Amino acid sequence: MPAYALALSLLVTGPLLGPGYLLLRDAVSTPRSHLTDAALGLTEAAPRALPQDFFVAVASTVVDGGIVVKVLLVAGLWLAGWGAARLAVTVLGAGGPGQFLAATLAIWNPYVAERLLQGHWSLLVGYGCLPWVAAGVLRIRSTPPGPAALCGLVFWTALAGLTPTGLMLAATVALVCVVAPGDGWRRLRVAALALGSAVLAATPWLVAAAVGGTVSSPDSAAGVHAFAARAEPGLATVGSLAGLGGIWNGDAVPGSRTTLFAVVATAVLVGIVALGLQVVVRNRAARPLLILAAAAVILPAAMATGPGLTFVDAAIRAVPGLGVLRDGQKWVALAMPGYAVAAAAAPDVLRRLRIPPAAAAAVCCAALLAVLPDLAWGVGNQMRAVHYPASWPAAAARINAEPRPVVALPPDSMREFSWAGTAPVLDPLPRWLRAEVLTTGDLTIGGQTVPGEGARARTVQELVRSGASDRALAEAGVGWVVRESDRDVAVHWVGGSAPASPHRGLLISAHLVWLGLLVGGAIGMKVGSWRGRRRAERDR
Template sequence: MSTATVPRRGARPAAADVWVVVLSVALLWPQHRSGYGLGHDMVFTPHQPFTLDSLGLGSASPRAVPLDALVAIASKLVNGAVLGRVALAVPLLLAGWGSSRLLGARSLPGQLAVAGFAVWNPFVVERLALGQWALLWAYGALPWLIRAADRIRRGDGSAAAIAALVCWLAACSITPTGGLLGAAVAVVLAWSRSLRRTALVIAAAVLLQLPWLLPALTSTAAATSDPRAVAAFAARSERPGGAVLSLLGLGGIWSSDVTPASRGGLLGYLTAVVVVAALVLGIPVLAGRWGGGLSVRLMALAGAGFVLAAAATVPGPAAIVRWTVSEVPGAGLLRDGQKWLLPFAVLAVLAAGAAVDRIPRVVPAAPMVLAALSLPLVLLPDAMATLRAPLTPVRYPAEWSRAARLMGSGSSAGSGGDVLVLPFASYRSFDWAPGRSVLDPAPRWLAASTVVDDRLAVSGVLLAGEDRRAAAVATLLDGAATAGSPAPGSGTARSGRQPASRLAGLGVGWVLVEADTPGPRLPDLSALRPVLTGGAVELYRVPGQVRVQPGSGARRWTVILADLLAAAALLAAVGVKAGLRPGACYTRR
């Protein structure tokens, strides 16, 4: 067996570290303005409430679990404006610093190349533009997780090694997709002949997935998804040549709205060529530096991720994915294919640094330093322009805070019941948040469970949701919808029939109307009691006895127990790490 190891932490690559900071600041520059992050799937509010929905115990599929719970807890300590900026910056810094240390480049150009490409590449920019910062936490944690898993595979079964793996795997697991990717990397890379070490890694991987896995398994929401979503969210060809070529260039995200314009031309092709060349030249360097065990396993993971990302774009495999999504519970995670490119992106970054690291032997160092600094910027020159609109913070109209206070005050407005949010659509387009569509912010503002439409409209196709109560509300609203006059201040028509008497039977005690956003016609709300009207947000009370939605106490306590076990494992790992002397975790064996 090869004695090569992942390089230990030695002299810090100071220049590369500074370069990571510079590039991260450049990408996140719009965040220097005051306000809160709100763009596409990213929603930050002043203080996100902690509700049963945060734990995945609502009627909707637990897609943002345990992420919502973590944000809600953190926002009790830090204002959401600060929290949002930290949440975006940390994964970029982790990715750059972690990739630099994992590669252990021996030359300054190699250090700068791996650090810069880790932060500034199409995969990172497109996911940032889509607001999927939580997935980028998995991307940022992966280099560190690879180091920890490889230590364990090589025979280090100490508490320090296990604690490091648990900490980085927990960072991956704040979202289900990141958790699955992190668990796969941890188990595959740490697998060894030692049953004890392997069992510990598998146990840790399973335990840290329980906070989202148990709510998903016990949810009242439909377990399967609309198969049409496979084509809607499949990797997209950004230019002639097909989606596979776009994936080779670390792009191909399904939404054209967040794709940098440069991906559609010559630079898109050039990026794919650079990635392929980096893999060809760099992988032998990685194999020689790490040994065959780690490099082969990491290539296998990257290859599997690439195949999964491309599957929905090829007729035969696409049919298999559609069948899986429609028939296998939980397989809806497969529908956004391009996100599975994440391990391939990490390998491409490392290979790029390794390829540059071998070139300075025959090329003067100064030109190589300049090339390493400029290559990511040349390949993706419009990264900052792409992120300007979705990352520019917004200021919520004052009515949002007033509505949240009224609902949580227990005042004469009343209390109890869930909140129906209108217009009944999942995404919004507000005048005060220009240049972007945004996920409905109401669930991150209100201290009661919200009923929102979980159907998604993609390219004119309305994809079925999984929330059965939301489907019942949609049926009620559709049945009440008739031609009507525009709603005051909203530009959205109100229908003529009154579904209010049936809302209480569905457990709805409040109706929140978000004005100035397109959406379906609003029902007649004249039978409801106005609590807040005339502004950006209107709040109404549903009269009558609100029917409490039945919930399983056993399910609730099972999920809470799983959350506590996962939290205890993470806190124990952090405690072990905090009790170690500096540098003890990185001693060369």
């Protein structure tokens, strides 16, 4: 099963595996990243990319940053498929046919395609951890847990915590699975372990938010309508979400989901899941996952209605930290574990019709692949490795030799480069330089500007665009002015500087807490598993 899941993952990411870098909308990889204040969450912006930026910065000191991102992306998809198969075994005792079907559904679905096109590679790492978290909690709940199982839950929670959203998804799955049948006292202990692991894994962005006083701006509410889940052709919003589609960005959608064929594709996916429901609904361990799957579809759909949008807008304005709720469709990831378990039961249901399980699984897997053909090969070759023009590494080397605050023009956060494809992409400079790059975080979606939190960057950019002198810019703390065109990057020395944050040591320590959970959990899981095998061999 691991080999099959890996093969599917490579079929999806194939064009990305050659030399070059992932550069697509929100996905930006560079040869090297650095532990800047921004990478540690010490900026005006909410700490949305922690500890992802820290990890890539540390890993890219040893391995090219482009390779780091590619490996993590492939690993996320691989873990999703392999984990879905393991979850099907844990919940149903599924055989090979059911495992193959669960793995196929977990990897080959619109959610994966749309998040790849949006560039959310680190979210997909968290997505890949969800079935492992579910399986781990269910095993601990049903049998006396050994060190391997306990450390495994810590590891998968920490790995999902590469981003705040991934951690929230994993913690939700863990707590939902805690209510599965089992000893009541053990339930409390598992809940405590799950919550404790999640809180510790959240240390980087919790500390960053406390130190910086920013979780997200109340202005985040301005993007509620722009980020709401979207109905696809022939489908209501709830139908799109039930089919694991409906991302807010209509440009980050595979071509097969932009026509009425989306109705057929959704019917196939939901039909396979519904086929197995009649078996799975009687399984007490599976019921929490099924309820979670239903909630993961219904709640984002409700959030996209008029009253739902009003409620979310008011909630974000009242509690700015709830800005993470704007992108409602991303929470549909919570449906995947339940969907995978239900799909795994489909071959057993069809066996009652005298259809061999292997044949049933083969037909169902082929149907899932056929109704989303453009997920293959980089979502229709839209996701592929690109190469930076020579002026980019030259500009980065020059600035890194004298790292002072940078203001980059044009002022938009997104750039369009002919050499990177037709889709816009986040400015790569902030992830390439040792210096801080002053960015507003403003986004333009469908002609509407969603303001970011970079008030200082906005002021400095206005100075540059108004023709302010170098002296005025230097007094404002600008060291370099960079003007980016399609292929060239022009660098101008100004000479200003700004002190580094006094909280760098604290934030590095907070990130080390997360890294310790990740590494310690992995080591404990492997050592515990090895000791368990040795003990089993002695007992035979």
